[in-house]
Amino acid sequence: MDSSRSNSISRVASSALALLLLVSACACALPARAECPNDTITKPGFTYESSEPVYQTADATDFGRTVSDGWNLVNGTLRIHHWGGLGTSIVEVTDLFDVTGVDPGTEVVVLLRMDVAAWAATDGCGGTGCAGYVGGSIATPEQTVYQYGVGPTYGGLVDFSFWVITSVTLTAGTPLPVSFKLDAMRVPGGSHSADGVGTYRFSGLPAGAHVVSCQGYVDPTTPALPSSWGALKAAYR
Numbered sequence: 001m002d003s004s005r006s007n008s009i010s011r012v013a014s015s016a017l018a019l020l021l022l023v024s025a026c027a028c029a030l031p032a033r034a035e036c037p038n039d040t041i042t043k044p045g046f047t048y049e050s051s052e053p054v055y056q057t058a059d060a061t062d063f064g065r066t067v068s069d070g071w072n073l074v075n076g077t078l079r080i081h082h083w084g085g086l087g088t089s090i091v092e093v094t095d096l097f098d099v100t101g102v103d104p105g106t107e108v109v110v111l112l113r114m115d116v117a118a119w120a121a122t123d124g125c126g127g128t129g130c131a132g133y134v135g136g137s138i139a140t141p142e143q144t145v146y147q148y149g150v151g152p153t154y155g156g157l158v159d160f161s162f163w164v165i166t167s168v169t170l171t172a173g174t175p176l177p178v179s180f181k182l183d184a185m186r187v188p189g190g191s192h193s194a195d196g197v198g199t200y201r202f203s204g205l206p207a208g209a210h211v212v213s214c215q216g217y218v219d220p221t222t223p224a225l226p227s228s229w230g231a232l233k234a235a236y237r
Helices: 003-029 229-235
Strands: 039-043 046-050 054-056 060-062 065-067 070-072 077-082 089-100 107-122 131-139 144-152 156-171 176-186 193-203 210-213
Touching (some): 070 089, 077 089, 077 176, 089 156, 107 131, 107 144, 131 156, 131 193, 156 176, 176 193
Antiparallel strands (some): 039 046, 039 089, 054 070, 060 065, 070 077, 089 176, 089 210, 107 156, 131 144
16 A cells, blocks of 8 residues: 555544544533432322423412422522322422632632522311411531421411521532422411422622532523533533
């Protein structure tokens, strides 16, 4: 074989191999959807599990209000509705959070707060336990913080609210799993529907720092997402 042709074939093969390795490296740097934790809805007679960033059951109406179950992890919201009766209705979501805009390995302490807007309603109730109950929690590998609210009513609908707050240490380049949960039920003795919508936000970030997540969380106070989850992971590899 002609030596120049042989060298040309060799160069082409080397270039193709180099391109293949580059594509493989880029693919490894991007997270697969399976890397994001699963989220669940658990209700009497119904269970759903998914790793999708957004999920919502079909809208329904209860006591004149539109209700559903699900989450939007891009916006930082989750919701649950309990249709009265026995048992507890639960929505629990988990995401992997990181901080960008600081050097890799930098620890950033922030406040994480979930505000819960809730309501309870009944067609009529007498005696004790005439109320609906909604609880909420934030869980990290270090701690779990839980709060709840009770909506007492002997007839009709009542609104109530509460919040859950905790400090979180984010280390740039080390994703931190954080879980948010809402549970709703009637108080024993009651016959109430109960509904809760939770919205979580981070605060206390230093200038130029932003929270990102596996599911694409974007804080509404952030004008634009400075870095995708895949780009962040690739940068810290």
